[in-house]
Amino acid sequence: MVRRGEIGLETDVLLAQKGDKEAFTRLIEECELTLYRVSKGILKDDADCADAIQETILKCYHSITQLKQPKYFKTWLTRILINECNDMLKKRKKLVLLESVDAFGSSEKNPEEFTELKEALLKLDDKHRIVLILFYYEEFSIKEMAQILKVREGTVKSRLNRARHRLLSIINLSKNERGVENE
Structure with a gap:
């Protein structure tokens, strides 16, 4: 592509x-x-x-x-x-650690829209946060990410998979703490 x-x-x-x-x-x-x-x-x-x-x-x-x-x-x-x-x-x-959520951009229509996601990203360790940034925000391919991070493509895939699961767990935990039902 x-x-x-x-x-x-x-x-x-x-x-x-x-x-x-x-x-x-x-x-x-x-x-x-x-x-x-x-x-x-x-x-x-x-x-x-x-x-x-x-x-x-x-x-x-x-x-x-x-x-x-x-x-x-x-x-x-x-x-x-x-x-x-x-x-x-x-x-x-x-x-x-990353302190400012502004690094990930924001929605002009609804600034609160991504707050939960940004806060969850901040809770990830560096190696998982960086793969999410490179993949979703910068749209690098798995192959490009492997070259950038100097790791194998399989390592990138597993980090990305773990990062997604950890991010989802953090978001679900946050919802549970606030008393919001999971959808």
């Missing part, structure tokens, strides 16, 4: 690899929401997210010529970002 703008993205990658700064800027602008969501899914603070994104962009700019297949630009960029975020966490020697 070809995503919207994938051909233009590949063209911009080829141009950026030849030194076209405007093409590189377009690539980063195309991926900025993904960069924010993924970094926010790992890091707590917006300033930390900004630092991780800035470092990712610099690393990408300096090594874009090493990307062999332009169609995997977004996957490659996301992998760089995840590595950068993990490096930041290791340097601080602490586990940082």
Whole structure:
């Protein structure tokens, strides 16, 4: 399945690899929401997210010529970002959980619509939350997620399955605590 703008993205990658700064800027602008969501899914603070994104962009700019297949630009960029975020966490020697639910967007019609889901996502551990973000919010395929996370496709599938079950359990538990009947 070809995503919207994938051909233009590949063209911009080829141009950026030849030194076209405007093409590189377009690539980063195309991926900025993904960069924010993924970094926010790992890091707590917006300033930390900004630092991780800035470092990712610099690393990408300096090594874009090493990307062999332009169609995997977004996957490659996301992998760089995840590595950068993990490096930041290791340097601080602490586990940082997602604090702001705004990273997942909201419904303008009914802002409360996704509150329960967002709160449940916050209760998941990092490895399960990140697969849900990559799959549902960023629409990466299982194969792309395996490349990004540097794990086997089977591992991605099992994490995704466990994450879905844990998310459902958290939501059901929350409903039970509030006295709401399960539907």
